[in-house]
Amino acid sequence: MTNEEKMYSLGSYASGACSGMVRICDLQEFSDHPFKVVKDAAMYELMESIRLEGVLVPLLIRPAEQDGKYEIIAGHRRKMAAEWAGLTEVPAIVRNLDDDQAVIAMIDSNLQRERILPSEKAYAYKMRLEAMKHQGKRMHVELTSAQLEPKLQDGRGKKNGSLNVMKAASGRSNELLAKQVGENVNQIKRYIRLTFLIPQILQMVDDEKLAITSAVEISFLKEKEQYELYAVMDLEQTIPSLSQANRMKRISQQKGLDMDKIYSILIERKPNQREQVKIPMDRIQQYFPKDFTPSQQIDLIEKLLAGWAEKYLK
Secondary structure, three states, X not given: OOOHHHOEEOOOOOOOOEEEEEEHHHEEOOOOOOOOOOOXXXXXXXXXXXXXXXXXXXXXXXXXXXXXXXXXXXXHHHHHHHHHOOOOEEEEEEOOOOHHHHHHHHHHHHOOOOOOOHXXXXXXXXXXXXXXHHHHHHHHHHHHHHOOOHHHEOOOOOEOOHHHHHHHHHOOHHHHHHHHHOOOHHHHHHHHHHHHOOHHHXXXXXXXXXXXXXXXXXXXXXXXXXXXXXXXXXXHOOOOOHHHHHHHHHHHHHOOOOHHHHHHHHOOOOOOOOOOOOOOHHHHHHHOOOOOOHHHHXXXXXXXXXXXXXXXXX
């Protein structure tokens, strides 16, 4: 902190919490932070708000291993916007959290955002689930140790069942996560499968070029097979359907998938396939805002064509 005298205890937070101003240069990114922080239109609006009114919501940070440094748990976007606005300090709340607590707090704070990319959900759910499992293991050890007391057996000579009762009450980690984030268990499993995709194919999911259901099937392909699939998709400008992705998955698991087989599957005419006009993205990307999704780009093109047709084709 820039001035230790500014720190003060907050009664509404856990023991050890304190707040004050912290230098931006003393802040470190959260390790393996799964959420993308980019200078897009939304970030510009946040920067302008901070430039006029300052950072209204303090960052949540914890002491880093390096003395005098702090790791951001919640507030990565606020930190970037504040730095962009020319600030050198931001308000922050410091809490001593272990790794699992920090992961859960970091992910919970970011899941409140209005728009979250599939890749962000994928890695966030995976990290949070692993943290919850770690906490569950610690609880198991603590409860097991507590049972090594004289009252190990009940009056009928049976082992104390409190551990099983506690585990049954808490439920499986993925079921708890599903309830907490408002997703069903199967959907969480699908998102986590996306973490097995190579970056290029995962980006296609974020760009809404590849359906999540097809991407899940592709995630079972070996890394080399995924790179070969991406090369064919890029060359032929085609996207596998769910049935094609499932076929490639089964072939990969049975005898391995080579590029020739991938090519023969992808060039098959899909049911109800229509002729399409394909425009290379590098020719038109410059005309769209950076945060426009493919579906928004298509909507805009359709709207502009409708206006052109109304004016010139009457």
